[in-house]
Amino acid sequence: MPAILIVIPCYRERERLPQFLPELCRELAALNNVRARVVDDGSGAEQQGWLAEYVEQMRREYAFLEPAQLNTENLGKGGAIYSAWDRSEGAGLLGFVDADGAVPASEVARVVKRANEQPGKAVFAVRTGQDGTSVKRTLHRKLAGGVFRWLVRRFFRFPLPDTQCGLKLVPAADYAEIRPVLKERRFIFDVELAWHLLQRGVSIEPVPIDWTESPGSQLRPASAWQMYQSVKALRRRLGDWMKRAE
Numbered sequence: 249m250p251a252i253l254i255v256i257p258c259y260r261e262r263e264r265l266p267q268f269l270p271e272l273c274r275e276l277a278a279l280n281n282v283r284a285r286v287v288d289d290g291s292g293a294e295q296q297g298w299l300a301e302y303v304e305q306m307r308r309e310y311a312f313l314e315p316a317q318l319n320t321e322n323l324g325k326g327g328a329i330y331s332a333w334d335r336s337e338g339a340g341l342l343g344f345v346d347a348d349g350a351v352p353a354s355e356v357a358r359v360v361k362r363a364n365e366q367p368g369k370a371v372f373a374v375r376t377g378q379d380g381t382s383v384k385r386t387l388h389r390k391l392a393g394g395v396f397r398w399l400v401r402r403f404f405r406f407p408l409p410d411t412q413c414g415l416k417l418v419p420a421a422d423y424a425e426i427r428p429v430l431k432e433r434r435f436i437f438d439v440e441l442a443w444h445l446l447q448r449g450v451s452i453e454p455v456p457i458d459w460t461e462s463p464g465s466q467l468r469p470a471s472a473w474q475m476y477q478s479v480k481a482l483r484r485r486l487g488d489w490m491k492r493a494e
Contacts, residue, residue, distance in 0.1 A: 253341070256284065287329070317331070325434065373415035
């Protein structure tokens with residue numbers, strides 16, 4: 249099985265990370281080919297000092313947990329993930345999971361196992377409520393998410409029901425090929441990543457998962473105009489993914 253690097257991007261997650269990382273490490277410890285790395289996205293000296301010490305304490309029990317990667321500049325979630333994937337040290341699969349714990353640690357382990365069984369495929373967790381999974385979110389988050397998914401369907405016609413769930417795994421070789429053209433670093437980076445994988449001919453398997461909204465989301469229905477403008481601009485720049493490059 250290929251080595252897997254799971255990245256946990258963080259920005260000022262002193263409250264939520266300790267509620268999620270220990271459980272995640274317990275779940276991943278049963279998988280012999282996984283490494284994990286927490287990446288701080290320019291949270292400042294005080295936060296980064298705490299994070300470095302906290303991760304070192306966790307490493308005493310979990311050797312597969314790497315030292316924290318402390319980025320001095322805020323790159324955005326996508327930028328933080330890519331900065332770690334760029335230093336993957338021989339991993340065959342590259343993944344990330346959000347630090348807020350919205351995806352249960354047991355679901356992370358399940359999806360990682362599924363990716364192990366799908367060589368050459370990308371695996372995206374999706375929040376559809378299918379296959380007996382449960383999705384719990386506030387009404388405003390449900391409305392905002394619905395608006396965004398509708399916009400992505402309209403502009404891109406991806407064979408995916410959800411591009412924004414915070415758990416994904418991508419073949420390292422395919423990431424290396426598309427890395428030079430990945431420009432988005434913030435909230436639509438997932439859409440651009442999916443576009444380039446599909447345009448390259450990489451199969452993306454959607455896997456329904458349990459998901460529970462974590463407090464602190466910045467997604468609001470009032471952001472619909474910004475969503476529209478961002479997705480429209482990305483579609484204008486990228487074009488149709490189904491038109492394969494020569």
